[in-house]
Amino acid sequence: MPALIFVTGNKGKFREAREILSTGGIEIANKNLPIEEKRGTLEEIAEDAAEQAYAKLKTPLFVEDSGLFIHALNGFPGEFSAWAFKKIGNRGILKLMGGEKNRRAHFKSVVAYADKNGIKLFDGVCTGAIARKVRGTGGFGYDPIFVPKGEKFTFAEREDLKTVLSHRYKSLKKLLEYLKI
Amino acid sequence: MPALIFVTGNKGKFREAREILSTGGIEIANKNLPIEEKRGTLEEIAEDAAEQAYAKLKTPLFVEDSGLFIHALNGFPGEFSAWAFKKIGNRGILKLMGGEKNRRAHFKSVVAYADKNGIKLFDGVCTGAIARKVRGTGGFGYDPIFVPKGEKFTFAEREDLKTVLSHRYKSLKKLLEYLKI
Numbered sequence: 223m224p225a226l227i228f229v230t231g232n233k234g235k236f237r238e239a240r241e242i243l244s245t246g247g248i249e250i251a252n253k254n255l256p257i258e259e260k261r262g263t264l265e266e267i268a269e270d271a272a273e274q275a276y277a278k279l280k281t282p283l284f285v286e287d288s289g290l291f292i293h294a295l296n297g298f299p300g301e302f303s304a305w306a307f308k309k310i311g312n313r314g315i316l317k318l319m320g321g322e323k324n325r326r327a328h329f330k331s332v333v334a335y336a337d338k339n340g341i342k343l344f345d346g347v348c349t350g351a352i353a354r355k356v357r358g359t360g361g362f363g364y365d366p367i368f369v370p371k372g373e374k375f376t377f378a379e380r381e382d383l384k385t386v387l388s389h390r391y392k393s394l395k396k397l398l399e400y401l402k403i
Numbered sequence: 404m405p406a407l408i409f410v411t412g413n414k415g416k417f418r419e420a421r422e423i424l425s426t427g428g429i430e431i432a433n434k435n436l437p438i439e440e441k442r443g444t445l446e447e448i449a450e451d452a453a454e455q456a457y458a459k460l461k462t463p464l465f466v467e468d469s470g471l472f473i474h475a476l477n478g479f480p481g482e483f484s485a486w487a488f489k490k491i492g493n494r495g496i497l498k499l500m501g502g503e504k505n506r507r508a509h510f511k512s513v514v515a516y517a518d519k520n521g522i523k524l525f526d527g528v529c530t531g532a533i534a535r536k537v538r539g540t541g542g543f544g545y546d547p548i549f550v551p552k553g554e555k556f557t558f559a560e561r562e563d564l565k566t567v568l569s570h571r572y573k574s575l576k577k578l579l580e581y582l583k584i
Contacts, residue, residue, distance in 0.1 A: 259442050298490035302483055309479035310499060317498050318491060 234362035272334035346392025408464035415543035453515035527573025
């Protein structure tokens with residue numbers, strides 16, 4: 223069977239997905255396509271991106287969209303997490319959270335898998351809190367400021383935590399179960 | 404001649420546009436349509452929205468998209484200004500700008516006019532600075548934190564300044580000149 227394609231321009235995401243899916247014997251390959259990302263929920267964005275990619279590649283593939291939703295900021299940066307990260311970074315998020323006692327946040331991931339039968343969505347959520355400063359050098363994006371619930375370390379301090387607790391781990395595990403049936 | 408349609412859900416924008424266009428004898432009417440806003444530059448967003456609206460209404464109309472670009476924040480909130488305003492508001496912007504000496508920013512407006520001949524774009528820019536606190540109650544959105552270049556007051560303190568200096572005034576004046584030819 224040819225490798226399943228993961229359409230993404232994010233090397234960190236690809237690395238994580240390869241590790242998780244290989245535990246179930248699924249090999250993946252990376253392809254970066256120009257996708258016109260729509261505005262909407264993570265589900266809408268992922269579904270639309272998978273449709274665009276499948277129309278071009280016509281081979282089984284998946285895309286993944288995710289976001290960090292900070293409760294005290296009405297869900298900011300949410301669906302625009304990647305964009306906001308480029309603009310204001312973790313430093314900007316920590317400034318916005320300055321003096322804020324409610325540190326609660328969650329990461330959400332949506333995987334959209336496309337094959338000749340259509341599109342299937344799988345989601346995963348990881349709840350936690352925003353740290354008071356940047357901590358750790360592992361992972362990518364907002365990992366250095368996100369502490370998963372019940373833990374003391376950020377995802378960037380303990381990538382092993384991320385591997386088994388993360389939103390992306392959960393959505394990809396669901397994909398894996400689906401593919402193995 | 405039937406009134407020109409301004410497709411917007413923003414009453415503040417409609418009020419400003421009516422005032423500016425009436426000085427040239429152009430009457431406008433408001434219509435709010437569900438438009439699927441794409442991601443991209445202000446020009447791409449406005450052009451795409453005008454196309455969608457014209458396909459539905461088939462009568463001369465215009466849309467307007469605008470954003471506040473803060474130089475020290477790499478252009479944040481830019482194309483996502485309306486969304487960011489709902490999430491973090493002026494208070495969030497001021498927190499992000501806390502301790503920042505470079506206060507420079509500009510507002511940009513793009514008007515997309517559609518009729519049977521196609522779409523024409525008109526832009527307007529207003530340069531200025533981000534205030535150190537919220538000042539004034541006029542205008543809407545980021546007006547209470549934006550001081551136009553060479554002035555001491557925010558757009559919310561002096562709506563008369565906004566009327567003649569603003570990005571939207573400039574783009575709409577260009578539309579007006581085009582319509583009068």
